[in-house]
Amino acid sequence: MDSRWKDALYVTEARNDTGLEGYAYVAEGIVVKTSSPLNNQPGSNxxxxxxxxxxxxxxxxxxxxxxxxxxxxxxxxxxxxxxxxxxxxxxxxxxxxxxxxxxxxxxxxxxxxxxxxxxxxxxxxxxxxxxxxxxxxxx
Amino acid sequence: MDSRWKDALYVTEARNDTGLEGYAYVAEGIVVKTSSPLNNQPGSNxxxxxxxxxxxxxxxxxxxxxxxxxxxxxxxxxxxxxxxxxxxxxxxxxxxxxxxxxxxxxxxxxxxxxxxxxxxxxxxxxxxxxxxxxxxxxx
Missing domain, CATH: 3.30.300.20 (K homology (KH) domain)
Known part of the structure; x- marks a missing residue:
């Protein structure tokens, strides 16, 4: 691991556990509904x-x-x-x-x-x- | 301009008109409140x-x-x-x-x-x- 991680001013972690038709989120932040740009479902890509x-x-x-x-x-x-x-x-x-x-x-x-x-x-x-x-x- | 833009399956445009303490948005999509990770204001970074x-x-x-x-x-x-x-x-x-x-x-x-x-x-x-x-x- 790059030693510069130790001196970080801030670290965040983002996840998507569900897929492109799903949700991206940050534990301490927002949840964003996601979807492919190539269909008509609502959601960010x-x-x-x-x-x-x-x-x-x-x-x-x-x-x-x-x-x-x-x-x-x-x-x-x-x-x-x-x-x-x-x-x-x-x-x-x-x-x-x-x-x-x-x-x-x-x-x-x-x-x-x-x-x-x-x-x-x-x-x-x-x-x-x-x-x-x-x-x-x-x- | 790279000619590959013409054959794009999808193009989107994102903006932030207000700054780090502000809002990012996509015309046809969501608006996300933004904020510096180094203060206590709510918002994504x-x-x-x-x-x-x-x-x-x-x-x-x-x-x-x-x-x-x-x-x-x-x-x-x-x-x-x-x-x-x-x-x-x-x-x-x-x-x-x-x-x-x-x-x-x-x-x-x-x-x-x-x-x-x-x-x-x-x-x-x-x-x-x-x-x-x-x-x-x-x-």
């Missing part, structure tokens, strides 16, 4: 949960970067997740679109690059060719 | 959302693999996520612990390796040294 995790992480990191640069917080984050492939060969594509209306495009791109490297969820995805981050002028 | 995404994905993939091998479904998935580091240098550690009580340890390890490569969320994390998958005899 792994794509949505991952997207919400990354959106929250990037938004929060951008807020910190704006604050460090004495800027008011204007960054907006939209995370798209696609489900592609076929049986036994599925993949996800993840694209984070970021708009920072309070600064010019060069400054926005610089802040986005910094957020991409600092947000822990973004770090975890950064080894994948299926993960992209795009700075946009408008959504 | 990016660690938990990522953990639930991976747990659901691995559980579902293992179920498919068991079915393909004409085995009844016994795989259990616990995903631990740790928040480590210090200001401006944070990271997450992710460890998926998998137990397959219905088969022996060698068979379990083989199925876990296959699930690790097939689950789309696992694929996205696989480039990170902070991501580990462990086959366990008991939790």
């Amino acid at each position: 792994p794509e949505q949960l991952l997207g919400m995790s990354l959106a929250t992480c990037l938004k929060s990191t951008l807020e910190a970067i704006e604050s460090e640069n004495k800027l008011s917080h204007s960054a907006q984050v939209h995370v798209e997740v696609a489900f592609i492939g076929e049986r036994a060969h599925y993949e996800f594509l993840v694209n984070a679109k970021i708009r920072i209306p309070g600064v010019n495009m060069d400054a926005a791109k610089q802040m986005v690059a910094e957020a991409e490297g600092r947000c822990p969820v973004s770090q975890l995805l950064s080894g994948s060719e299926n993960y992209t981050v795009t700075t946009v002028e408008k959504f | 990016p660690e938990q959302l990522l953990g639930m995404s991976l747990a659901t994905c691995l559980k579902s993939t293992l179920e498919a693999i068991e079915s393909e091998n004409k085995l009844s479904h016994s795989a259990q998935v616990h995903v631990e996520v740790a928040f480590i580091g210090e200001r401006a240098h944070y990271e997450f550690l992710v460890n998926a612990k998998i137990r397959i009580p219905g088969v022996n340890m060698d068979a379990a390890k083989q199925m876990v390796a296959e699930a690790e490569g097939r689950c789309p969320v696992s694929q996205l994390l696989s480039g990170s040294e902070n991501y580990t998958v462990t086959t366990v005899e008991k939790f």
Whole structure:
């Protein structure tokens, strides 16, 4: 076991005991009904949960970067997740679109690059060719 | 834009317009109250959302693999996520612990390796040294 676990600021554990048509939960947190994106049953899917995790992480990191640069917080984050492939060969594509209306495009791109490297969820995805981050002028 | 987006079976978009102390949501899906793991405010955090995404994905993939091998479904998935580091240098550690009580340890390890490569969320994390998958005899 990586010794860094011992110095963690926080550790949580998530489970799904029931399957894609079931429930994901955290012992000390919420229970989320889950369902495949390819049927009409109500429920969140792994794509949505991952997207919400990354959106929250990037938004929060951008807020910190704006604050460090004495800027008011204007960054907006939209995370798209696609489900592609076929049986036994599925993949996800993840694209984070970021708009920072309070600064010019060069400054926005610089802040986005910094957020991409600092947000822990973004770090975890950064080894994948299926993960992209795009700075946009408008959504 | 990667041309594979055009052939997607499903695309979703997640947002957080409010920050870590706020709400993450999916337009056609749920709204989740979010909060930092380091305070006492109620709310899910990016660690938990990522953990639930991976747990659901691995559980579902293992179920498919068991079915393909004409085995009844016994795989259990616990995903631990740790928040480590210090200001401006944070990271997450992710460890998926998998137990397959219905088969022996060698068979379990083989199925876990296959699930690790097939689950789309696992694929996205696989480039990170902070991501580990462990086959366990008991939790």
